[in-house]
Amino acid sequence: MNESVIPSKRLAAGLWAGLFLLALGVRLLGVAWGLPNTEHYYSYHPDEWLILLASYFTINPYAGEFLPGFYNYGTLPMYLWSVWLHWLSAVGVIGGLPENPTPLQIAELRAQLYLWARVLVGLMGAGTAVVVGRALAMVGGLPAGIVAGLAIALAPALVVHSAFMTVDVPTTFFVALAFYQAVALATSPRPMRTLLWGAFWAGCAAGSKYNAGLVLIAPVVSLWLSGVFSLKTRIGASVAAIGVAGLTFALSCPGVWADSERFWSHFWYEVRHVGQGHGEIFTDTGVGWLYHIHPNLSTGFGAIGLLASLVGWAVFGRRYRALWGVLAASLAYYLLIGVAEVRFLRYTFPLFPALAMGVGLLWASRSADSRLSRLSGTWSGMLFKLLALAVLLWQLLSATSLALCMRRPDARDQAAAWARRELPKGTRIGFPTVPWFYTPPLFPETGELRWQDRLRAAQSATRYRLIPLAPPEWNAEALSVTLPEYLIISEFEERDVQRLGRADYQAFMQIVNTRYALERTFTNEPPLLGRKPSLPHDLLYICPQVKVYRLRAP
Known part of the structure; x- marks a missing residue:
């Protein structure tokens, strides 16, 4: 790159700081979404309570307690949350509990813990944008790096x-750090030190989510493409990188050796789980690799973003050998997750850094390559840049739309408020499944982990007579x-059994359509772009529909 066009360090630092603040700001818009309150004692996200149990109520590194007893996920993020939350508790930012706390007081503590844990996640998400941007800037120039960073900062699913x-x-953050070292x-x-740092971050990625350890491919491929070392040195360095990654994983996830029986039981359960499926959610959804392209990546990163990234890698990526390790690791990861049911x-988030780099490549400096320099100076070069800007514009609209959705009243809260306002005490309200996070909080324990506990709590509710018509479901x-007298059905309960035409669902709904009238439909649609019918399941968390049916008069 021509030295005369290299921006000043002060300007570059300002741009990176601005990128970080933008990424953090858009992430913090939704940080208070679904927190426990007086109406529901648990988060509206079904996984958060289990993770909080392990991260705060089970382990405490300050007290030498390192084994969560839960290994479906890697434990490194749990340690980070534990260190962060226990420190905030020690300095008084997070309040404590009285000697005999009420369920509401425990829920209020959960809300504080979730909030601050999410702040840490937001910081790591914003950091990912800077790391990815700076990685591409090393080879493509500052403008390309800023564009790549923005493509991470504004990617709707990451937001x-x-x-x-x-x-x-957090896993994606560590993947990005490994990619940075690979580039x-x-x-x-000091390439050997850089290689081992890449291996360290790959071990951290594996310690967060096991299959993310494939990111180790990136620095190892970069080593073999360097052309500086002898064959013997490359082999030895590759073995050393594998060793560092393995040691890092063992230290960040000590259950593998300190609680090995339980660790391997949970690990193989997770392997079987992803291989067998998750209820009906992904049944008959076609080929996994295609499903990850649409609806997952086309919604979470953007269809135009996928196109732009493909163009960037196909036209310009081959000119930057330093990026080939990133591409190789990302392709290996994509092939792996596409096999799963x-x-x-x-699960596609570790692909986002490579996708963002592909978008950024459309703005990369081509001064060192005469062919690409001529291309970038023509009308086609302008089209490439306009394509990248179109990606960022769509991402900005989509991310803002979803973030605003997280700040508005949730459909579950709307339905519960309507019921308290309109339905007299003692009203008989039925549900097709055992109430859970997707159910309007007509009793506060909807987020309990065990369905038996939720069933018992629903049946013990006093304001209304709640009737879970399960098990079996439907x-x-x-x-x-x-x-x-009333039925409440969440989109989470209905969407997949309706898509599959399950016989028990059809029989249930035949009675509903005959004996009931649709009273209200509660929604919280993303305000700017609306919602696609194929919205992925784990974006549906923030905007499920809730339908209320009323029994017709005989």
């Missing part, structure tokens, strides 16, 4: 999930016998 206490955004290795004055959108016989 939403940065407001959840889950492992997916830096090509020009590093469980296909959540969040029990037409139970509905025909009890005929509650």
